[in-house]
Amino acid sequence: MILPQELIRQKRDGGALDPDAIKAFVAGFDNERVTDAQVAAFAMAVFFRGMEPAETVALTEAMRDSGEVLDWSGLDRPVVDKHSTGGIGDNVSLMLAPIVAACGAAVPMISGRGLGHTGGTLDKLESIPGYDVRPDNDIVRRTVQEVGCAIIGQTGRLAPADKRFYAIRDVTATVESIPLITASILSKKLAAGLGGLVLDVKTGSGAFMTKEGDARALAESLVAVANGAGLKTTALLTRMDEALASAAGNAVEVRNAVRFLTGAHRDAAVEEVTLALAAEMLVLAGLAADAVAARAAAARALGDGSSAETFGRMVSALGGPGDFVERMDDHLPKAPIVGAVTAEAAGSVAAVDARALGLAVVELGGGRTRPQDGIDHAVGLSDLARIGTRLERGDPLGVVHARSEDGFARAAAILRSAYRLAEEPIPAPASAVVARFG
Structure with missing residues (x-):
């Protein structure tokens, strides 16, 4: 086995790393055979030298395999998910998951919290009294099977190596590396046991990647590495030059999402992005022949009320009020x-x-x-x-x-x-x- 310091030296000097050496290095995270200092040095070497696609695939798979990989066998629905790189007023997940579920897919959507200037889906959902963002696996599986979707948080058992790696990157100025961002995002999605993934990569003044060229490079990396790791993936590049929805916050974005689902009010940009992502997911799931048919199916689920009903059932199944959609203003702070x-x-x-x-x-x-x-x-x-x-x-x-x-x-x-x-x-x-x- 190559010593950690030798692997760091190779990458520092611009060499391409053997996939097995990368996997052994990540395996050392768990037993402290690889120290925090060595992880930080590796991250800095990658920051300056980059990675070839095969190296990023190996890093992604190694972090996926550091913990539990969910198994959705036995579900009678194809399993798909979406990930957004985050922005302002981006409440799309709240509408997208129930729309795609109402069309026949299973959407176990593992989401995160906000940090810095961007909002987090879990924080929004915790505006709903009783909603449990970290239910046990049995509840998650039952909810996905019976309702079609569950928007929840990452457990400590999914890609734990990524958690340690990200914490070190966060304090060593190595977050802004496309290979490391790619591996971090995809290791968790691969661990979720998906059959297909759609990525929403934001660009603009409110996005993580403010420059369009950087956002395009990230989208290309994510798609190449995910497909290289065996996960069918597409990506959309979307604008974040203003808040996506006309609301930004937590309860205010949930209120905006419910009004969208019920048809009381729909922001045009939110509707465009939501239906475009839904179409991608339905095609990947094999539930529509092409994007035109998929978009029409998603629009029907939105228009006939089935997506709003699905959202309400998901909220109830995960501990929220059974009448949340009907009496939203009575429940939200x-x-x-x-x-x-x-x-x-x-x-x-x-x-x-x-x-x-x-x-x-x-x-x-x-x-x-x-x-x-x-x-x-x-x-x-x-x-x-x-x-x-x-x-x-x-x-x-x-x-x-x-x-x-x-x-x-x-x-x-x-x-x-x-x-x-x-x-x-x-x-x-x-x-x-x-x-x-x-």
């Missing part, structure tokens, strides 16, 4: 101070700093700066003005939901500074979906 932030001059919305909107949510207490931080589920932003909207002086840029007057004032200042208005008319963005990979 509400902030005590709610008020509009208005435009100080007339103009058309020309640009939005989406990252600033996410930071406004954090400022209100609805996000984290450290993983261990608690959050306020009630606070956030809603009714956000979209790019291209014409506003008169005094018209609302958005609505702030705050716990205190001081919090409201700070968030309002951030919200106002995030918007740039122009005197001339500004066209709305042509499409939220930029490109497809795979």
